[in-house]
Amino acid sequence: METSKVIHAIYNDDDVLMAAVKKVKAERYHIEEIYTPFHIHGLDKAMGLAPTRIAIVSFMFGCVGLIVAVVMMNYMMISDWPQDIGGKPSFSYIENMPAFVPIMFELTVFFAAHLMVITFYLRSRMWPFKKAENPDPRTTDDHFLMEIAVHGNQSELESLLKETGAVEINIVDKEAH
Amino acid sequence: MYTFSNKLMTFSIILMVLGALGVGYGFMTSHKSLDEVKTILAEEASEHGSGHAEETTHESATHDEHADEATHGESSHSTTEKAQHDDSHAEHVQKQIANRPWSALYVAAFFFMMISLGVLAFYAIQRASQAGWSPVLFRVMEGITYYVLPGALIVFAIALWAGPHLFIWMDPEVMANDEILQNKSGWLDKTWFSVRALIFIAGWSLYRYFSRKYSIAQDDASNIKNFKKNFRISAGFLVFYIYTESMMSWDWVMSVDPHWFSTLFGWYLFASMIVSGITVIALIAIYMRAKGYLEFVNDSHLHDLAKYMFGFCIFWTYLWFSQFMLIWYANIPEEVTYFVTRIEQYNFPFFGMVVLNFVFPFLILMNSDYKRVPWFIVLAGIAILVGHYIDIFVMIMPGTVGDRWYIGIPEIGSILLFAGLFIFIVFTALTKAPLLAKGNPFIKESEQFHY
Numbered sequence: 001m002e003t004s005k006v007i008h009a010i011y012n013d014d015d016v017l018m019a020a021v022k023k024v025k026a027e028r029y030h031i032e033e034i035y036t037p038f039h040i041h042g043l044d045k046a047m048g049l050a051p052t053r054i055a056i057v058s059f060m061f062g063c064v065g066l067i068v069a070v071v072m073m074n075y076m077m078i079s080d081w082p083q084d085i086g087g088k089p090s091f092s093y094i095e096n097m098p099a100f101v102p103i104m105f106e107l108t109v110f111f112a113a114h115l116m117v118i119t120f121y122l123r124s125r126m127w128p129f130k131k132a133e134n135p136d137p138r139t140t141d142d143h144f145l146m147e148i149a150v151h152g153n154q155s156e157l158e159s160l161l162k163e164t165g166a167v168e169i170n171i172v173d174k175e176a177h
Numbered sequence: 178m179y180t181f182s183n184k185l186m187t188f189s190i191i192l193m194v195l196g197a198l199g200v201g202y203g204f205m206t207s208h209k210s211l212d213e214v215k216t217i218l219a220e221e222a223s224e225h226g227s228g229h230a231e232e233t234t235h236e237s238a239t240h241d242e243h244a245d246e247a248t249h250g251e252s253s254h255s256t257t258e259k260a261q262h263d264d265s266h267a268e269h270v271q272k273q274i275a276n277r278p279w280s281a282l283y284v285a286a287f288f289f290m291m292i293s294l295g296v297l298a299f300y301a302i303q304r305a306s307q308a309g310w311s312p313v314l315f316r317v318m319e320g321i322t323y324y325v326l327p328g329a330l331i332v333f334a335i336a337l338w339a340g341p342h343l344f345i346w347m348d349p350e351v352m353a354n355d356e357i358l359q360n361k362s363g364w365l366d367k368t369w370f371s372v373r374a375l376i377f378i379a380g381w382s383l384y385r386y387f388s389r390k391y392s393i394a395q396d397d398a399s400n401i402k403n404f405k406k407n408f409r410i411s412a413g414f415l416v417f418y419i420y421t422e423s424m425m426s427w428d429w430v431m432s433v434d435p436h437w438f439s440t441l442f443g444w445y446l447f448a449s450m451i452v453s454g455i456t457v458i459a460l461i462a463i464y465m466r467a468k469g470y471l472e473f474v475n476d477s478h479l480h481d482l483a484k485y486m487f488g489f490c491i492f493w494t495y496l497w498f499s500q501f502m503l504i505w506y507a508n509i510p511e512e513v514t515y516f517v518t519r520i521e522q523y524n525f526p527f528f529g530m531v532v533l534n535f536v537f538p539f540l541i542l543m544n545s546d547y548k549r550v551p552w553f554i555v556l557a558g559i560a561i562l563v564g565h566y567i568d569i570f571v572m573i574m575p576g577t578v579g580d581r582w583y584i585g586i587p588e589i590g591s592i593l594l595f596a597g598l599f600i601f602i603v604f605t606a607l608t609k610a611p612l613l614a615k616g617n618p619f620i621k622e623s624e625q626f627h628y
Contacts, residue, residue, distance in 0.1 A: 098501065
């Protein structure tokens with residue numbers, strides 16, 4: 001199996017990590033991944049990650065939910081069996097619409113929320129029994145880990161990362177995926 | 178310090194003069210003799226063939242709103258009865274035509290008063306919740322709330338001056354013949370109405386006065402005593418406000434249709450109030466920032482204001498729909514007439530305002546990036562303000578002018594009059610203190626606020 005070398009720089013403070021990310025970016029190295037125990041405000045910006053599009057997807061799922069609700073109730077209550085239930089006007093959808101709004105609202109929210117969460121799981125590859133991709137268990141507690149690929153520039157990288165305040169630097173063989 | 182630009186001052190004075198002319202024209206043309214009204218009715222009947230049918234449906238829809246009309250809602254058989262019916266119909270229409278300039282004036286006065294009262298409530302919430310983002314906007318809010326006292330007094334004065342033109346329960350003749358209203362006379366009484374109104378206005382103005390005083394005193398203070406005092410009175414005011422706002426909505430708006438009642442009406446009016454208030458804060462902040470007076474207000478502050486506009490638009494719609502749907506669903510005749518007249522006679526404004534107040538701002542302000550773009554906020558803000566004017570219009574007009582409504586010279590004149598007065602008072606108030614409340618302990622956080 002082909003392997004490649006990566007460098008793991010470990011930090012123990014999020015402010016130091018932020019400064020390090022900016023420095024490493026300024027030196028034009030590509031950061032493969034950063035593992036942190038909690039969300040660090042502004043890290044995505046410092047790394048230059050593209051903004052998420054999950055809100056747009058959620059809006060579209062909401063529209064689908066609304067359409068499902070309208071089509072479903074129009075079929076059931078207006079076209080399939082337009083019964084007189086307590087004098088409610090079932091001649092056309094618009095005439096009885098106020099009664100359908102609670103369902104239209106709930107289905108919109110239901111679709112927008114659940115499908116967005118499922119999209120999030122799929123895009124971030126999370127599911128039960130998934131093998132955890134954790135290079136160092138301390139990163140779930142109080143350490144921060146920056147991973148940079150090594151392409152024959154190991155010593156320069158090491159000295160740069162030392163300079164940025166890394167408390168530990170490891171060279172790891174990593175299975176390519 | 179802000180200096181009131183000459184251009185804006187002239188503009189507001191022009192608005193007031195034009196508005197006053199429009200209002201004057203409205204009052205001059207609204208006195209019609211019975212014969213004139215009959216001619217108008219005859220013309221209308223001949224102009225569009227089905228005109229008379231419309232008249233009859235309108236009458237059956239509105240007759241139980243006016244007790245004096247209740248005696249002749251049924252179809253007549255003999256010719257003398259027919260003639261009497263025509264007479265009383267003409268009288269009814271004559272009253273509606275006469276009510277129009279009063280209602281137009283009242284709707285516009287109430288609308289601008291409501292904006293500044295909404296801002297006052299929002300301001301008190303910011304103080305009581307010790308919000309960290311908004312202190313840079315406090316002086317703008319304080320400027321807008323200067324209009325609460327004159328605005329509320331004007332609304333109250335118009336209510337008393339118009340009397341039965343707006344509130345049929347102020348007409349002793351109507352009261353004498355209407356048992357339902359007699360049962361409510363413990364509340365609907367002119368003296369009590371005035372006492373309550375004065376208590377509301379006094380309470381709001383006192384809070385505004387002291388809050389402003391402490392806010393100015395905090396600027397050069399060496400400790401935060403004034404800030405703490407302001408926190409305490411704001412919390413107290415919010416309790417007072419939510420009671421008085423609710424009662425004010427029964428008195429000043431709901432009692433225009435005194436045969437009808439709704440329990441969530443106070444909240445519904447509050448939603449209108451707060452969303453228009455926040456919109457005006459945003460619009461004035463954008464204007465002042467463009468003029469270079471609020472360089473400490475950044476895009477994140479606008480983003481927050483736009484979020485509030487967005488959220489309260491949805492809140493308003495939620496209450497509008499809850500009130501409408503509960504009454505529509507149960508369809509109890511005594512309360513559903515309220516919506517029957519609105520849907521039959523005010524169909525376009527009644528449903529049009531839902532587009533302006535909900536659909537349009539909802540779609541425009543949903544995107545996080547758009548909420549940072551001033552002209553998007555202005556676009557949504559104008560729709561919201563127009564929508565909420567129509568909201569108040571549809572609350573008042575059906576009870577006073579019925580199907581004789583039109584947005585013409587009296588209505589637009591009244592809007593211009595009060596818009597001019599509002600701009601004049603608010604921008605004069607803004608010149609009276611530095612625009613940055615520099616003694617506020619949260620001011621640093623607010624200046625650096627970013628989202």
